[in-house]
Amino acid sequence: MTEQALAFTLPAVRSRQARIGRVALRWGLHAMLVLFALYYLMPLFAMVTTSLKSLEEIRTGSLISLPRQITFDAWRTAWSSACTGIQCEGLRPFFWNSLLMTVPAVIISTVIGAINGYVFAHWRFRGANLFFALMLLGCFIPFQVVILPMARMLGLMGLAGTLPGLILVHVIYGVAFTTLFFRNYYITVPRELVRAAKIDGAGFFRIFWSIFLPLSLPIVVVTIIWQFTQIWNDFLFGISFSQSGSQPVTVALNNIVNSTTGVKEYNVDMAAAIIAALPTLLVYIVAGKYFIRGLTAGSVKG
Amino acid sequence: MAPILEIRRAYKNFGSAEILKDINIAVQPGEFLVLVGPSGCGKSTLLNCIAGLENTTSGAIFIGGQDMKGVSPRDRNIAMVFQSYALYPTMSVAKNITFGMRVRGVDQATKERKLREVAAQLQIEQLLDRRPAQLSGGQRQRVAMGRALVRDPALFLFDEPLSNLDAKLRVEMRSEIKKLHQWLGRSMVYVTHDQIEAMTLASKIAVMKGGVIQQVGTPSQIYNRPANIFVADFMGSPAMNFIPARVYRDGACAKVEIARPGHAPLVLNHPAARDLPDDVIVGLRPEDITEAGFRPGSEVQTVECMIDTVEPAGADTYVISHLGGRQLTARLHSDTKARPGNTLPLAFDLNKISYFQPESGEMLN
Numbered sequence: 001m002t003e004q005a006l007a008f009t010l011p012a013v014r015s016r017q018a019r020i021g022r023v024a025l026r027w028g029l030h031a032m033l034v035l036f037a038l039y040y041l042m043p044l045f046a047m048v049t050t051s052l053k054s055l056e057e058i059r060t061g062s063l064i065s066l067p068r069q070i071t072f073d074a075w076r077t078a079w080s081s082a083c084t085g086i087q088c089e090g091l092r093p094f095f096w097n098s099l100l101m102t103v104p105a106v107i108i109s110t111v112i113g114a115i116n117g118y119v120f121a122h123w124r125f126r127g128a129n130l131f132f133a134l135m136l137l138g139c140f141i142p143f144q145v146v147i148l149p150m151a152r153m154l155g156l157m158g159l160a161g162t163l164p165g166l167i168l169v170h171v172i173y174g175v176a177f178t179t180l181f182f183r184n185y186y187i188t189v190p191r192e193l194v195r196a197a198k199i200d201g202a203g204f205f206r207i208f209w210s211i212f213l214p215l216s217l218p219i220v221v222v223t224i225i226w227q228f229t230q231i232w233n234d235f236l237f238g239i240s241f242s243q244s245g246s247q248p249v250t251v252a253l254n255n256i257v258n259s260t261t262g263v264k265e266y267n268v269d270m271a272a273a274i275i276a277a278l279p280t281l282l283v284y285i286v287a288g289k290y291f292i293r294g295l296t297a298g299s300v301k302g
Numbered sequence: 303m304a305p306i307l308e309i310r311r312a313y314k315n316f317g318s319a320e321i322l323k324d325i326n327i328a329v330q331p332g333e334f335l336v337l338v339g340p341s342g343c344g345k346s347t348l349l350n351c352i353a354g355l356e357n358t359t360s361g362a363i364f365i366g367g368q369d370m371k372g373v374s375p376r377d378r379n380i381a382m383v384f385q386s387y388a389l390y391p392t393m394s395v396a397k398n399i400t401f402g403m404r405v406r407g408v409d410q411a412t413k414e415r416k417l418r419e420v421a422a423q424l425q426i427e428q429l430l431d432r433r434p435a436q437l438s439g440g441q442r443q444r445v446a447m448g449r450a451l452v453r454d455p456a457l458f459l460f461d462e463p464l465s466n467l468d469a470k471l472r473v474e475m476r477s478e479i480k481k482l483h484q485w486l487g488r489s490m491v492y493v494t495h496d497q498i499e500a501m502t503l504a505s506k507i508a509v510m511k512g513g514v515i516q517q518v519g520t521p522s523q524i525y526n527r528p529a530n531i532f533v534a535d536f537m538g539s540p541a542m543n544f545i546p547a548r549v550y551r552d553g554a555c556a557k558v559e560i561a562r563p564g565h566a567p568l569v570l571n572h573p574a575a576r577d578l579p580d581d582v583i584v585g586l587r588p589e590d591i592t593e594a595g596f597r598p599g600s601e602v603q604t605v606e607c608m609i610d611t612v613e614p615a616g617a618d619t620y621v622i623s624h625l626g627g628r629q630l631t632a633r634l635h636s637d638t639k640a641r642p643g644n645t646l647p648l649a650f651d652l653n654k655i656s657y658f659q660p661e662s663g664e665m666l667n
Contacts, residue, residue: 192388195355200402200449201376210401214392 051075051270058266074267078275082268084255087244091275094252098232099279101163101248105170106227112171113178113223114216118208120179121186122194132183138176143236146173154241161243169241170231177230178223185219186212221290229280249276304367305330306457306489307352312361314347314513321347322513325361329457329489329506336492338500339510340536345493348510349461352491354378366456376405381450382459385466387442389434389449396421396430399448420448440471447482460492464499476502497537501525509533527656531663534585534656540633543591545584545626546660549575558584560626568625570603572652578666585656588620591632593640594647602649607632609640621646 046063051074053067061068080090119125120132150169151160159165189212197207238248247255253276257269307329314322322344329335337345350356352363354375363370365378389398396417397404403413421427424444434442443463450458460479464472480503483490494500500507501521509516509524509532517529528534534542547570550557556576560568575582594604607623607630614620614636621640623630632648640646657666 190386190388192384192386193390195350195353195375196382196384196388196449197390197401198355199353199375199380199382201405202401206405211390211392 047270047274051078051267051274053267055263055265055267074265074271075275077265077268078256078272082256082265082272083259084252085259091249091252091256091272094247094249095275097163097242097246098249101166101170101246102228102231102279105167105174105231106224108167109171109174109178109227110220110223112175113180114182114213114220115208116175116179117182117184117186118212120183121189122191123204132179135176135179138173139180143173147236147240150237151240161241161246163246166237166241166246166248169237170234173237174227174230177226181219181223181226182216185216189215218290221287225283225287228283232280252276305364306333306366307335307491308364309348309352310362310364312348312351312358312363314344314351314356315359320513322351322358325515327508327515327518329491331489332487332505334483334490334492334503334505336494336500336504336507337510338494338497338507338536339516341495343510344513345495345510346461349382349459349491349493352457353380353382353459379456380459381453381455381457382461383446383450383463385462387434387446387463387466389442389445391434394431394433395426395437395445395448398434398445399452402449402453416452420452423451424448439467440475443467443471443475447479451482451486456489458488458490460490462494463492465494465496479503497539501537507537509536511536527665528585529665531583531585531658534658534665538587540588540620540631542585542587542656543625543628543630544658545586545628545630547582547584547626549578549580549582551576558582560584562626568605570650570652570655572655574652574667575657578657579659581660582666583658583660585658586650586654588631588633590651590654591630592649592651593632593634593638594649596635596649601652603652604647604649606645607648608645609642612638612640612642621648623648 042064049065049067050058050063052070052072053061054069054071054073057068078091080092081088082090084094116135120128154160154165154169157165157168159168193211194207197211202210232248233250234248235250235254238251239254242248242251253272256272305328307327309325309327312322312325313320325348327335337348339345347356351358352365354370354373365380370378390401393401399420400413400417403416417430418427421430424447426441426444426448429437429441429445434445437445443466446463463479464475467475476499479492483503492499492503501524504521506518507521507524508518511532517524517533519527524533524537528537528542531544535544545560547558547560550559554573554576555571556573556578558570558572558575560570562568570584592602594602605625607625609621609623611622612619613622617636619634619636619638619640621632621634621638623632623646634640638646655667658664659666
């Protein structure tokens with residue numbers, strides 16, 4: 001009898017222990033995640049609070065304390081009147097420059113990447129592997145390496161110091177990545193789909209338009225987020241290939257922070273930095289859920 | 303009447319590998335040609351060459367009497383059903399079926415009418431608004447057929463269309479394809495690795511191996527008079543028994559002797575074997591070996607065989623024995639007395655024996 005009783009009680013004890021273990025593990029995990037989140041959010045917190053303080057309060061208070069009196073003066077200054085060198089119009093004109101540069105560059109590089117990827121995945125030609133390998137190599141070339149030759153090329157084309165020149169640079173640099181993204185996505189589309197469409201009478205562009213594009217939302221979102229972040233946040237190309245009228249917001253931010261005379265206006269610097277980062281944040285919030293989905297969901301189920 | 307499809311001396315090389323070698327075949331109007339063979343035998347490549355999805359290295363393909371060199375798939379007057387169905391995943395069933403007509407700019411009224419016809423014929427009217435992902439395997443198969451039917455082509459091509467279905471559905475769809483063929487009366491080329499599909503569907507079978515057509519013939523020719531050991535072995539389940547033997551001649555008589563280690567050799571008295579070479583391989587299908595006394599009238603010879611295994615399969619019971627160092631399968635009636643470890647007299651139907659050349663595998667009689 002006792003043996004039987006033991007046999008019944010033992011699993012119960014074990015399962016209770018297991019449950020306590022699971023709960024402890026879950027709490028531990030959550031505590032750790034909250035800790036990490038706080039750690040990562042700290043700088044943003046400091047930026048936001050500092051940008052809402054007056055200079056007086058920044059000087060006297062602590063970095064992480066909440067503002068005693070909230071003021072948006074710093075934001076106004078950063079947007080429309082902060083000095084970037086000799087010009088004192090704030091970030092506004094440069095923000096538009098960045099938009100005028102980023103939007104076309106993202107669209108063009110995404111479209112080219114989609115068509116390239118479609119060709120590499122489903123219209124194999126002689127030497128396609130070599131071409132693809134060379135394109136991949138483009139992903140690994142550091143920015144610094146291409147600056148001089150690129151400057152020379154832009155000069156020869158008469159695009160030096162212009163927005164179209166910057167767009168061209170970003171498109172060229174981005175196509176390697178966008179091609180890779182689209183090719184790896186389209187390679188999961190069954191080859192028989194293309195064959196069926198060919199027999200149905202569709203040609204190269206019709207197949208792309210009617211069959212591939214409707215499948216592409218996840219990878220388009222991934223590509224747009226990637227390209228938008230890359231191009232908007234770029235500083236090196238921006239400072240190398242632009243003149244006073246065509247500088248992107250990242251360059252202007254640098255100038256605001258580095259070219260003040262007298263007292264350092266931390267609140268204006270912080271506000272300007274947040275403004276410069278807002279569009280990428282926005283893109284992530286709007287399209288972020290597709291980002292993970294697009295990176296993980298490869299297969300196309302028929 | 304001119305053949306719908308004619309292939310003359312077609313070769314296909316892939317680098318140094320020869321995928322297709324000297325393919326010559328013709329399909330007459332209304333014929334159902336099945337290309338059958340093990341995987342990698344080139345049957346799907348041949349089908350793709352017919353469809354124009356791949357090019358032959360040399361040789362000519364004629365469809366409806368016209369040379370197809372340089373003609374794109376869309377202009378070949380063909381329709382194709384794929385193994386994976388290849389339905390366009392973002393389009394509804396109706397859009398899938400009418401895609402070809404939309405590409406070709408067919409007017410709205412004709413499109414509607416043809417869609418209704420095909421949907422009614424395949425009984426998929428209630429599915430027209432669904433996406434492929436919302437369909438079962440059998441329904442997808444029907445839609446794929448619908449997409450082919452709506453083209454109303456001179457030649458239908460099928461690339462293993464049933465191999466993704468479960469066993470029961472496969473048998474159902476098989477007889478539907480057969481019905482469809484009889485009803486439409488169109489020429490079809492059908493690729494499969496399943497010899498039962500080949501036998502049941504075809505009016506003409508081409509058995510392929512290593513890029514070479516081994517034999518072309520009606521199902522009964524292929525089954526009863528296989529050109530070589532490969533064809534004999536590939537077609538039929540369970541496979542034909544192959545036993546090495548020697549031929550002895552004695553005037554007008556001929557004896558076929560099969561060595562049995564530890565026993566006296568088995569001697570078959572078979573006058574038809576008189577013109578054979580000395581060494582042969584005897585081929586006999588399992589159904590041509592019966593329990594002694596069950597096939598009166600035929601020219602049979604009874605042999606005592608030791609039974610190794612008994613496999614009841616419902617309608618029949620397969621009995622596995624051994625002879626001449628090879629496994630020997632016999633197909634007996636289901637209430638046989640055969641028990642493993644016992645001997646059983648088995649009757650060999652001498653008229654059904656095929657003789658093969660041991661080295662080349664060619665059929666001799």
